Amino acid sequence: xxxxxxxxxRQAEVAPVKTRRWRRDRSLLIxxxxxxxxxxxxxxxxxxxxxxxxxxxxxxxxxxxxxxxxFETFRLMFxxxxxxxxxxxxxxxxxxxxxxxxxxxxxLAMLLHSILSTRIRTIVQSVVYLPHFFSWVLAVTIFQQxxxxxxxxxxxxxxxxxxxxxxxxxxDTFKLLxxxxxxxxxxxxxxxxxxxxxAAIDSQLYEAxxxxxxxxxxxMWHITLPGIRGVIVLMLVLRLGNVLTVGxxxxxxxxxxxxxxAAEVLDTYAYFYGVVNANFSxxxxxxxxxxxxxxLFLLAANKVAHLLGEDGLYRR
Amino acid sequence: xxxxxxxxFLGLAGLGALSMAGGGLLTACGDAKPSGGPGTTTQDQxxxxxPAYAPNELVKADIPSVTGANGFFSNPAFLKYPASPVTTTSxxxxxxxxxxxxxxLWGAIPSASGNAYYAAVNKAIGxxxxxxxxxxxxxxxxLPTLFAGDKLPDWVQVPSWNxxxxxxxxxxxxxxxxxxYLSGDAIxxxxxxxxxxxxxxxxxxxxxxxxxxxxxYSGATIAGTIFHRxxxxxxxxxxxxDIKTPDDLAELGKQLTSAAAGRWAFDDVFDATxxxxxxxxxxxxxxxxxSGKIIHRYETPGILAALEWYQAQAKAGHVHPDALADKNxxxxxxxxxxxxxITGDGPGAWKGDDAKSGKAANPSYERQAFKLLSTDxxxxxxxxxxxxxxxxxxxxxxxxxxxxxxxxxxxxxxxxGSAEYxxxxxxxxxxxxxxxxxxxxLTERGSKEVxxxxxFLITPISPTTVIAGQTQVVKDYAAWEADMxxxxxxxxxxxxxxxxxxxxxxxxxxxxxLIKDIRYGRKPVSAYADGLKTWKAQGGEQLRAFYEDIxxxxxTGQ
Numbered sequence: 001x002x003x004x005x006x007x008x009x010r011q012a013e014v015a016p017v018k019t020r021r022w023r024r025d026r027s028l029l030i031x032x033x034x035x036x037x038x039x040x041x042x043x044x045x046x047x048x049x050x051x052x053x054x055x056x057x058x059x060x061x062x063x064x065x066x067x068x069x070x071f072e073t074f075r076l077m078f079x080x081x082x083x084x085x086x087x088x089x090x091x092x093x094x095x096x097x098x099x100x101x102x103x104x105x106x107x108l109a110m111l112l113h114s115i116l117s118t119r120i121r122t123i124v125q126s127v128v129y130l131p132h133f134f135s136w137v138l139a140v141t142i143f144q145q146x147x148x149x150x151x152x153x154x155x156x157x158x159x160x161x162x163x164x165x166x167x168x169x170x171x172d173t174f175k176l177l178x179x180x181x182x183x184x185x186x187x188x189x190x191x192x193x194x195x196x197x198x199a200a201i202d203s204q205l206y207e208a209x210x211x212x213x214x215x216x217x218x219x220m221w222h223i224t225l226p227g228i229r230g231v232i233v234l235m236l237v238l239r240l241g242n243v244l245t246v247g248x249x250x251x252x253x254x255x256x257x258x259x260x261x262a263a264e265v266l267d268t269y270a271y272f273y274g275v276v277n278a279n280f281s282x283x284x285x286x287x288x289x290x291x292x293x294x295x296l297f298l299l300a301a302n303k304v305a306h307l308l309g310e311d312g313l314y315r316r
Numbered sequence: 317x318x319x320x321x322x323x324x325f326l327g328l329a330g331l332g333a334l335s336m337a338g339g340g341l342l343t344a345c346g347d348a349k350p351s352g353g354p355g356t357t358t359q360d361q362x363x364x365x366x367p368a369y370a371p372n373e374l375v376k377a378d379i380p381s382v383t384g385a386n387g388f389f390s391n392p393a394f395l396k397y398p399a400s401p402v403t404t405t406s407x408x409x410x411x412x413x414x415x416x417x418x419x420x421l422w423g424a425i426p427s428a429s430g431n432a433y434y435a436a437v438n439k440a441i442g443x444x445x446x447x448x449x450x451x452x453x454x455x456x457x458x459l460p461t462l463f464a465g466d467k468l469p470d471w472v473q474v475p476s477w478n479x480x481x482x483x484x485x486x487x488x489x490x491x492x493x494x495x496x497y498l499s500g501d502a503i504x505x506x507x508x509x510x511x512x513x514x515x516x517x518x519x520x521x522x523x524x525x526x527x528x529x530x531x532x533y534s535g536a537t538i539a540g541t542i543f544h545r546x547x548x549x550x551x552x553x554x555x556x557x558d559i560k561t562p563d564d565l566a567e568l569g570k571q572l573t574s575a576a577a578g579r580w581a582f583d584d585v586f587d588a589t590x591x592x593x594x595x596x597x598x599x600x601x602x603x604x605x606x607s608g609k610i611i612h613r614y615e616t617p618g619i620l621a622a623l624e625w626y627q628a629q630a631k632a633g634h635v636h637p638d639a640l641a642d643k644n645x646x647x648x649x650x651x652x653x654x655x656x657x658i659t660g661d662g663p664g665a666w667k668g669d670d671a672k673s674g675k676a677a678n679p680s681y682e683r684q685a686f687k688l689l690s691t692d693x694x695x696x697x698x699x700x701x702x703x704x705x706x707x708x709x710x711x712x713x714x715x716x717x718x719x720x721x722x723x724x725x726x727x728x729x730x731x732x733g734s735a736e737y738x739x740x741x742x743x744x745x746x747x748x749x750x751x752x753x754x755x756x757x758l759t760e761r762g763s764k765e766v767x768x769x770x771x772f773l774i775t776p777i778s779p780t781t782v783i784a785g786q787t788q789v790v791k792d793y794a795a796w797e798a799d800m801x802x803x804x805x806x807x808x809x810x811x812x813x814x815x816x817x818x819x820x821x822x823x824x825x826x827x828x829x830l831i832k833d834i835r836y837g838r839k840p841v842s843a844y845a846d847g848l849k850t851w852k853a854q855g856g857e858q859l860r861a862f863y864e865d866i867x868x869x870x871x872t873g874q
Contacts, residue, residue: 059464060486082826141643149637150578150655158576169641171838256642259838260829277821278460278481 050291053284073285083286085261086269093265094243096175101182102239105190106232110224112191113198128188136249139185143177144168168254171262178250193235194228201227233310241298244290266290359871365495365526366518367503372511374402375733377779379794381535384801388699389535393780393794394732395787396754401735404508409723410443411716416469417445418462419707419772420452426767433743433765440739441724445471449769456481463487471721473531473707473772476519476599485815488522491708492718495526506726512776516703518811528706529725531775536801537700539597540662542588542689546682548572548657559686560693562592562625565658569634572657580636580656583647586626586835588660591697592689593618593625600698600807602863604872610808610863612856614827614848621691623834623841630837640836652677666793668783683789685796688803697800698807707773729776740770755782809866810873817862820855827851 015023022029048063053073055066077083108128115121131139146152149166157164167177205223214222248267255263264272266286274283298313305312377392384390428434428447438444448469450458456478462468463482468490474482496502498517503510512532520528542565549556552571559565572581590597595618605611613619629635636656638646651659652674666683674681688695709721730736738756742749748762758766780790780797830847833839848856 058483058486059460060483062464144638144641144643148641150575150580151637154637155576155578166637169637169836256832257640259833259836260826261833272825273822276481277825278483278818279821282822 050284050288052281053288055281057281057284059278059280069281073281074289077282077285077289082260082264082273083269086264086266089263090244090246090265090267093175093178093246097179097182097246098239098243100176100179101187102236104183104187106194106228108187109191109194109198110220113195113224125188125191128191130188131185132189134185136185136247136253139181140250140253143181169257171258174254174258174262178247178254181250182247193231197228197231198224230311233305233308233312237298237301237305237312240301241294243297244294361524362518362521365499365521365524366514367498367526368501368510369512369514370504370507370510372404372507372731374404374731379780379791382798382801384536384798385804386699386806388801388804390794390797390801391534391536391778391780393790395782395790397738397751397756397781398733399754401733401738404730404734404736405727408440408442409720409727410441411720412443413717413720414444414446415471415717415721416448417471417473417707417769417773418448418450418469419473419769420455420475420705421449421767421769421772422452423767424764425449425451426765431765432747433762436744436748437739437770440736441727443720443724445724445770447769449767463490466490468710470710470713470717471707471773472710473705475705476701477704479815480821483815483818484813485522488525488527488708490711491527492711492713493525493527494520494529494709494718494722497718497722499526506722506729508726508729508731508776509722509774511731512729512774513702515701515811519701519703519813520706522813528708529774530703531705531707531772532703532777533700533775534778535702536797536804537702537704538663538697538800539590539600539700540588540660541591541685541800542585542658542660543651543665543683543685544658545651545654546684547678547680548654556684556686560689562589562689562691565592565686565689566625566629566634568658569629569632573634575633578655580639581634581658582629582639583636583650583656583659584639584644585658585660586622589622589626590618591695592691593622594691594696595619595622596698596807599700599704600810602808604808610860610867612859614851614856619831620841620844623831623844626835627837627841630835642832642836648673651683652681654678654681663793663797666789666796668786668789671786671789672784684792687796687799695803696805697803699804699810701811705772725774728770729774731776732779732781737776742766753785755785757785806874808872808874809863812866812870812873814863814866816859820859823851823854823856823859 051063052066054068054070055063056069056072057063057066061067112121112124115124134142144151147166148154148168149164151168154164154166167173170177201223205227206219209219209223244266246265246267248265248271251263251265251268252271255268257263267290270283270286270290274280274286302312302314375394375398378395379393381392382390426433434447452475455475459474459478459482462472474484474487479487498506498509509529512530513535515535516530516532517526520526520530522528544556546556549568549572554568554571559568569581573579587597590613595613595616596603597613601613602610603613603616605616626635630640636650638650639656647656647659647661648665648670650656651661654677663685666685670683671681674683688697690696709718713721727736728740730740738745738749742756742758743762743766745751745756747759748766749756749758751757780794782790827847830839830844834841834844
């Protein structure tokens with residue numbers, strides 16, 4: 001913008017601002033159209049469905065003819081102890097994942113970045129990416145085969161006359177179990193964005209620091225981490241916005257193994273009490289509650305980022 | 317696929333289905349848009365609605381049907397397909413119409429283009445059925461959108477266990493009333509439909525109207541039973557006929573479990589113990605106790621005894637750990653591979669193709685069912701409705717189109733032993749099937765093309781037949797079933813389509829979760845009483861009142 005204003009051309013003097021902007025940005029705008037259409041069709045139009053949260057919705061009467069009930073569904077939901085239990089589980093699991101999972105892709109990316117051989121780097125990268133492409137059903141099955149009561153580990157322990165250790169059905173350690181599953185499955189995928197940020201750091205900085213006598217840890221502390229701080233904060237803000245989303249499928253697949261008390265999260269609550277029992281209004285209410293709360297988390301996290309002098313989601 | 321095991325899916329009916337199949341009265345209460353009629357079908361009206369029954373004795377069974385208690389009867393069994401199949405319909409039933417159909421399908425959905433089987437059946441019926449089979453496991457997700465969007469096919473099947481989600485007393489109004497075409501003697505224009513027993517037609521009535529065409533199961537439909545690996549028991553020197561009580565069964569738990577060797581006695585047999593401890597399993601939910609009070613299965617003393625028994629087995633390490641981790645999809649593989657010796661399953665699991673799969677894992681594989689067990693020496697087994705899936709014609713079809721579809725249904729319902737039955741179930745001889753030892757066996761092409769989809773629009777009385785050349789399985793099953801029907805009993809509200817008030821839909825989920833917690837040993841049996849108290853307070857008592865009202869107005873169907 002400033003560049004254009006400082007060098008006004010003949011054309012720019014006569015054309016209105018809007019036309020000028022369009023000429024400059026049209027390729028970008030055209031490129032963004034498919035994404036906007038997708039967003040509109042799959043995210044904005046369905047938002048219309050949240051009206052069902054304020055109705056006693058029946059699929060035969062539809063949106064137009066179902067009776068309005070105001071906040072009745074919310075009142076019932078907030079009076080349901082199972083709802084609060086699922087919210088508590090969601091927040092706890094999210095917290096555990098934030099503490100135990102979030103730093104791992106960063107550390108992994110920094111380790112990978114320090115490997116000089118591209119061959120080894122590619123191999124390691126492919127191996128840690130791979131689990132991301134498995135479905136949760138498959139991932140949990142692999143865990144069951146390895147760590148389950150009749151899995152490889154326990155059969156080995158039994159074979160050697162040792163005590164068995166069935167972590168797959170223990171509700172007390174479930175939060176750690178799901179976090180370790182997330183680490184196994186998603187840590188590799190999570191490093192991509194950090195690797196990109198690391199690649200953007202000017203290598204001359206390292207050389208200069210090394211010449212000045214900075215060791216490995218010094219360089220990491222004073223060059224690497226500050227270099228990717230913006231990305232780390234951005235990812236953290238996004239993560240906080242998603243704090244109420246802790247993996248619907250992962251919980252659904254394992255809910256039977258550890259029980260509702262340990263594995264019911266907001267998404268499975270909406271599924272079991274909304275979709276399965278055809279109480280779509282309750283499902284919509286739970287989802288709307290989750291959406292609004294997530295937005296608040298996101299804005300709050302962004303605000304904190306700004307206070308710390310970072311960009312967060314957008315520049316102020 | 318013929319290998320599809322229908323009854324196993326009856327077991328899935330537990331997934332929140334609220335609608336009990338059967339036919340008497342049908343009311344929708346508390347729904348956003350209540351159906352027009354009060355749903356008061358009296359016994360007198362029922363008699364006027366029901367089609368006449370004209371059995372079709374086409375061929376003589378090798379092992380005849382046996383009639384047991386309360387009019388329930390075992391399937392007739394055939395060891396060979398009749399050598400010269402007769403034709404039961406005259407001319408071509410269709411008039412060249414084109415109809416879209418949708419049925420659930422469990423298994424690979426065959427390609428419609430170049431499908432010799434589809435082409436052969438469509439040619440035989442003289443009309444084009446555009447078949448749209450949909451994945452049976454997600455069928456309950458497909459149906460509501462079709463209803464809500466008013467995009468129903470011309471002819472659609474709805475399993476009883478998917479009806480709860482639909483508020484079926486309302487949903488059914490989208491379909492054509494078949495009463496004018498089929499009630500009373502009118503059905504005699506369609507002899508193969510008239511040969512389907514009345515008990516199945518009774519399940520097809522909602523709101524005082526005959527809407528459905530039945531997918532007939534059998535004369536003694538059960539939810540499931542307890543199976544064992546006879547070969548494994550024999551190796552341990554156990555005679556299965558000695559097992560008569562739950563204590564005997566528990567004793568087997570000890571004898572058959574060898575965890576270090578990777579073998580456990582039991583898979584998930586909890587639902588199957590409902591027969592032993594006398595608590596009803598889906599789709600039956602209510603019983604009448606000795607004092608005459610209507611009680612839910614959660615309130616029966618039996619379920620508490622069963623929970624105690626099962627938890628003891630789980631804690632003693634007699635249940636396969638994967639079963640305790642709720643991994644029931646792989647139960648059949650565990651049974652085939654001998655990782656468990658005793659399992660619970662639907663009777664449809666005991667078929668030739670099961671023997672084939674099991675023998676592939678272990679040549680000595682032999683599945684057998686225990687004779688009915690009991691705690692008091694008086695075994696009893698509650699029956700499910702004789703039809704649990706029904707197809708419906710779209711209300712938008714004209715009278716002529718409905719008649720054409722019913723003529724096609726008459727062709728599809730041709731009984732075992734007829735030429736039509738071979739076409740409908742096996743396609744073209746030489747292309748889709750060949751006769752091996754007197755029985756039709758699908759060719760490689762046939763096993764890709766032939767899907768159970770015409771049969772899921774309407775099904776005639778289906779005998780027990782030889783599958784995959786496993787003749788002994790037919791003999792064993794027929795003998796077991798003949799014994800089982802001696803103990804058959806009608807549960808409360810048998811044969812009545814009851815749509816429960818929608819506001820109580822959610823009260824069962826916490827009980828389903830609690831029962832799992834106790835079964836798997838996560839919570840003590842004593843936790844049950846609290847859960848039950850909540851269930852009663854949240855609507856259990858109101859539901860009882862709802863059923864008391866039904867009893868006083870329409871009886872219990874027993």
